[in-house]
Amino acid sequence: MTDIQVRSETNDDIRAIDVVNLSAFQGEAEARFVTNMRKSADFKPETSLVAEFNGRIVGHVLLTRVTMRKDSGDVSILLLGPMSVVPSQSHRGIGTELIKAALDKAKALHFGAVIVIGHPDYYKRAGFEAASKWNLRYSINVLDDAVTGMELIKGTLEGGGEVILPPDFASVIYG
Numbered sequence: 001m002t003d004i005q006v007r008s009e010t011n012d013d014i015r016a017i018d019v020v021n022l023s024a025f026q027g028e029a030e031a032r033f034v035t036n037m038r039k040s041a042d043f044k045p046e047t048s049l050v051a052e053f054n055g056r057i058v059g060h061v062l063l064t065r066v067t068m069r070k071d072s073g074d075v076s077i078l079l080l081g082p083m084s085v086v087p088s089q090s091h092r093g094i095g096t097e098l099i100k101a102a103l104d105k106a107k108a109l110h111f112g113a114v115i116v117i118g119h120p121d122y123y124k125r126a127g128f129e130a131a132s133k134w135n136l137r138y139s140i141n142v143l144d145d146a147v148t149g150m151e152l153i154k155g156t157l158e159g160g161g162e163v164i165l166p167p168d169f170a171s172v173i174y175g
């Protein structure tokens with residue numbers, strides 16, 4: 001859709017992103033996670049994407065660099081999420097555009113893989129696969145069935161390993 005534009009966040013977007021996350025999710029955990037990640041030394045505004053529809057911010061997705069400990073050594077991959085679209089604008093393809101833009105960004109930054117925790121059926125529509133096929137483990141308690149992944153560089157997830165998730169992410173999963 002041509003009237004949906006996805007771009008990286010700027011300082012002027014921070015309040016609007018908060019509103020999007022608070023309106024899309026039941027509680028405040030996701031909005032708090034995004035706010036906390038923004039304060040982390042590792043945060044890069046280019047990996048926090050907003051969707052504008054008719055000039056208003058109606059969607060957001062965060063990409064966070066996480067380490068995957070493989071037998072062959074550590075690799076950096078991306079965790080996609082939280083992702084949110086304001087309820088009044090859902091089913092317009094905004095979420096789909098956010099995922100596409102997030103994958104383009106991940107490729108442009110030369111990451112080899114992206115994983116997502118939650119709503120596996122939704123992400124499978126966008127080409128993600130059940131992460132169980134790669135035998136991943138996680139630093140916090142995560143249901144294997146909830147995780148999907150996509151290799152952007154073939155072999156990145158092969159052989160499995162432990163993904164070190166931000167400790168705060170537990171609040172996003174469990175509220």
Ligand SMILES: CC(C)(COP(=O)(O)OP(=O)(O)OC[C@H]1O[C@@H](n2cnc3c(N)ncnc32)[C@H](O)[C@@H]1OP(=O)(O)O)[C@@H](O)C(=O)NCCC(=O)NCCS
Nearest residue numbers: 024081082083084085090091092093094095096119121122
């Ligand atoms: C999930 C979400 C991001 C989808 O955004 P969206 O802009 O409506 O997505 P799209 O328009 O691209 O796609 C909508 C399709 O996805 C499907 N879909 C939405 N949520 C889904 C889910 N949890 N599981 C499977 N399919 C889902 C819908 O059936 C819909 O299909 P339809 O339009 O043919 O009925 C949005 O509904 C949202 O913010 N939800 C609350 C927060 C959330 O759960 N975020 C994702 C987890 S991090």
